[in-house]
Structures are given as structure tokens and as C-alpha cells.
Amino acid sequence: MNLKTKNRVLGTYTQSTAKKPFVLPLLEDIKSNEKVDKESKRFRNIQLTIFLSGLSVFAQLYLFQPLLLTLANEFGISAGDSSWLVSSSTLGMALGLLYFAFKSDSFSRKKQMLFAMVSSSILTIASVWIYNFPLLILIGIIKGFVIAGVSSVALPYLTEEVKLSALGLAISMYLNGNTIGGMSGRIVTTVLYGEIGWRNTIMIIGIISMILSVVFWRYFPQSRFFQPQKTDFTLKYREMKSFVFDSYMLRLYIIGFLIMGTFVSIYNYLTYNLEAPPFSLSHIFIAFIFMIYTFGLLGTTIIGRLSERFETRTLLISSLLLMIIGIILLLSGSLMFVIVGLIILTLAFFASHTMASRMVVLHAKTGKSSATSLYWLFYYLGSAVMGSGTGYLLHATSWSVFVWLLAGAVFVTLLLSYKS
Numbered sequence: 273m274n275l276k277t278k279n280r281v282l283g284t285y286t287q288s289t290a291k292k293p294f295v296l297p298l299l300e301d302i303k304s305n306e307k308v309d310k311e312s313k314r315f316r317n318i319q320l321t322i323f324l325s326g327l328s329v330f331a332q333l334y335l336f337q338p339l340l341l342t343l344a345n346e347f348g349i350s351a352g353d354s355s356w357l358v359s360s361s362t363l364g365m366a367l368g369l370l371y372f373a374f375k376s377d378s379f380s381r382k383k384q385m386l387f388a389m390v391s392s393s394i395l396t397i398a399s400v401w402i403y404n405f406p407l408l409i410l411i412g413i414i415k416g417f418v419i420a421g422v423s424s425v426a427l428p429y430l431t432e433e434v435k436l437s438a439l440g441l442a443i444s445m446y447l448n449g450n451t452i453g454g455m456s457g458r459i460v461t462t463v464l465y466g467e468i469g470w471r472n473t474i475m476i477i478g479i480i481s482m483i484l485s486v487v488f489w490r491y492f493p494q495s496r497f498f499q500p501q502k503t504d505f506t507l508k509y510r511e512m513k514s515f516v517f518d519s520y521m522l523r524l525y526i527i528g529f530l531i532m533g534t535f536v537s538i539y540n541y542l543t544y545n546l547e548a549p550p551f552s553l554s555h556i557f558i559a560f561i562f563m564i565y566t567f568g569l570l571g572t573t574i575i576g577r578l579s580e581r582f583e584t585r586t587l588l589i590s591s592l593l594l595m596i597i598g599i600i601l602l603l604s605g606s607l608m609f610v611i612v613g614l615i616i617l618t619l620a621f622f623a624s625h626t627m628a629s630r631m632v633v634l635h636a637k638t639g640k641s642s643a644t645s646l647y648w649l650f651y652y653l654g655s656a657v658m659g660s661g662t663g664y665l666l667h668a669t670s671w672s673v674f675v676w677l678l679a680g681a682v683f684v685t686l687l688l689s690y691k692s
Contacts, residue, residue, distance in 0.1 A: 310438040314493050318433065319445045321492040322426060326449025328389055328484040329419045331457030332396050333361050335477055338462040339470050341543050347405045352664030355540050360409045363656035364416025366649050372424035373645035377503050381429045381495045388421030389485040396478035400471045432497045448569060455565035462559035511639035515646055520635055523688040525650040527628050530685045531595065532651045533658025534678045535621045540659055545671050550605050564614045571622035585689065588627040592686045594620035599679045603672060
């Protein structure tokens with residue numbers, strides 16, 4: 273009797289293990305509780321979709337930049353007025369980043385990013401049928417606000433889900449998506465609008481962004497190491513207040529404001545200068561000039577390697593000096609010198625931004641997320657305020673005055689970096 277029972281139990285045991293080995297579930301459980309490394313399929317999905325998220329939202333954020341001259345003529349407005357098509361989105365981005373600094377931990381990471389990508393795509397497509405300029409500006413503000421839903425949680429998600437050994441690669445993919453998205457939005461818009469009109473061009477970008485949203489929804493992995501939770505608003509407020517009143521941090525925030533404002537201002541109104549004599553370039557040629565934006569990737573890579581050998585402050589000062597040199601070269605009547613100036617400016621801007629943001633993180637012993645949120649707030653406010661303000665200056669004066677003013681703004685950051 274005992275033997276028969278034992279055999280029956282043994283037979284049952286043998287059948288169950290044949291279908292599902294006893295050891296495997298334990299290994300799966302252990303694996304699910306670990307952050308991903310670069311060899312896993314989950315990491316490859318994260319890498320692909322985090323790249324596509326940056327590509328989608330930053331292509332939409334700056335897609336109006338090459339169209340400012342065309343839209344100024346169509347709506348009968350000044351350069352400064354037309355620039356609000358770009359500044360409205362970056363202003364919305366700044367406001368959105370401030371909002372999500374307090375609220376992002378209350379939402380699922382994937383749901384928040386997916387909502388941002390889908391809603392921004394819908395707003396981009398909807399703008400095709402808007403013939404009222406102030407309404408286009410309003411849509412830009414809303415779109416920038418929702419796009420912040422991606423930027424505010426992309427890096428926190430990566431630090432939560434990816435092993436330290438693979439984190440640098442994952443972050444690089446996201447930042448590359450941002451850069452390539454910003455560049456491709458400009459290039460596609462510049463190439464296509466002369467052939468099919470700006471409204472059809474915007475429609476195409478919106479549809480592509482929606483397709484990328486579907487891919488993101490399908491393949492982006494849910495968080496394993498984050499659960500939505502309530503935010504301590506009082507703590508967040510105290511942290512931010514302490515950083516604003518910290519003279520070191522405030523100088524870095526102002527540096528972020530001025531360098532981003534300068535960079536966006538130049539790319540906003542570059543078309544005005546290149547389509548006018550003595551250059552008189554076609555829109556196709558100008559589109560390829562926007563490929564200079566890829567030098568931003570080179571600037572980030574170079575400064576990252578140099579930061580292992582040199583002091584951060586020294587690299588920031590050197591990058592700002594290069595920015596000034598690049599800006600001054602834009603005064604030349606030679607196209608070759610202008611292109612060289614743009615390359616130097618773009619490379620140096622991304623290097624400066626990388627160093628300034630790193631100094632913010634290093635200085636913040638606690639409340640790092642609050643410190644970086646404030647940096648991004650100043651950064652995008654610089655884009656919105658200076659990006660439009662300098663347009664009115666250009667309309668009232670000349671390209672030379674415009675360029676010298678921006679060189680002066682970067683000189684101020686140089687003085688601030690010496691104090692830092």
C-alpha cells in the first residue's frame with residue numbers, strides 16, 4: 273500500500289516536471305526581480321522605444337522652426353511674432369516640466385509617456401486645419417506641455433529599470449533620439465514644404481509620430497521597479513526654493529537659460545539670413561545645413577570623454593569660449609565661414625549644456641530630481657523668451673546687431689562660470 277502510493281506520487285511528480293521543470297520558475301522569478309542588462313530582449317525593446325519616444329516628440333517640438341519666414345509672409349506678421357510658433361512649444365515644455373516635477377510619480381511611466389506621444393501627434397495633425405495664428409500658438413503651448421510628459425520620466429525610468437553597466441548606453445540612445453528628432457523634424461519640413469506645402473508637411477510628420485506611438489505602445493516594457501505614489505508637495509517646494517536661493521545653482525540655471533536661448537535664436541532666424549543676399553540659398557540647400565545639428569552628438573561625446581581627464585568647470589568655460597567664436601563667425605559674408613561657425617556653435621552648445629547640467633547634478637547632494645527640474649525649466653524658458661525676443665530685435669535692427677547681442681549673452685555666461 274505504501275509502495276503503491278509512493279509510486280503514484282512519484283508518477284505525478286514525473287509528469288508535472290516533464291511539462292514544466294521545477295527549477296525554471298525559480299530562475300524566471302529571480303530574473304524578473306533584476307534590472308535588465310544589454311544582452312536581454314527587454315533591454316533591446318527599451319533601447320528601441322526610448323529612442324523612438326525622443327525622436328517623435330522632438331521632431332514635433334521644432335518642426336515650425338524652418339517655416340518661420342514662410343509663415344511670417346503668409347500671416348503678414350513680423351519675425352518676432354512668427355517665432356512664437358517655436359517659443360510657444362518650448363514655453364509649454366517649461367510649464368509641463370514644472371508640473372510633472374510634482375505629479376509624474378503619481379502616474380504609470382508607460383501610460384504617461386504614451387499619452388504624451390499620442391496627444392502631441394493629434395495636436396500636430398490638428399494644426400493642419402488651423403488658419404488662425406493665435407490658435408496655432410495656443411496649440412503649440414498645449415503640445416509642449418504634454419510633450420514634457422515624456423522628458424520628465426524617460427531618464428528616471430531608465431535608472432529604475434536598467435543595470436548600471438548598461439545605463440550609459442540606454443541614456444545615450446534616448447539623447448540621440450532627442451537630437452536626431454530635432455534635426456529630422458527641421459530637415460523633413462524644409463525639404464518637403466517647398467514641394468507639397470507646409471500644411472501637408474506637418475500632416476506627414478504628425479502621422480509618422482502617431483505610428484511611432486503605436487510601436488511604443490506595443491514594445492515599451494512596463495515598469496518593474498516603480499509604482500505610482502503620492503508626491504510630497506511640501507518637500508518638493510522646499511527643495512526647489514533652496515536651490516533657487518543657492519547662488520551656485522542659480523548661476524548654472526542662468527547659464528542654461530542664456531545658452532539655450534542663444535542657440536534657439538540663431539537656428540530660428542538663420543533662414544532669414546541665408547535666403548537673403550549675399551547668400552540667396554534655396555530651401556533645399558538650407559535643409560542640408562540643418563544637418564549640422566548632428567555635430568551636437570559629437571560635442572556630447574567629446575566632452576564626455578574629456579570630463580574623465582579635466583575639471584568640469586574648465587570644460588564649461590572652454591565650451592562657452594568656443595560658442596562665442598562660432599557666433600562671431602556668423603557675421604561673415606562667406607558661406608564657408610558661416611557653416612564653420614554653425615558647426616563650432618552647435619558642438620560647443622551641446623558640450624556646454626552637458627557640463628552645466630552635470631554640475632547641477634553633482635552640486636545637489638539631495639533632491640537631485642528637483643534640482644534638474646529647475647534646470648530644465650530655466651533651459652526651456654530661455655528658448656521661449658529669447659527665441660521670440662531676439663526676433664523683434666532682428667526685425668527692428670540688423671543681423672549684425674542680433675549676432676553681437678547673442679555673443680554678449682554667452683559672454684555673460686562665461687563670467688558666471690568663472691564664479692561657479
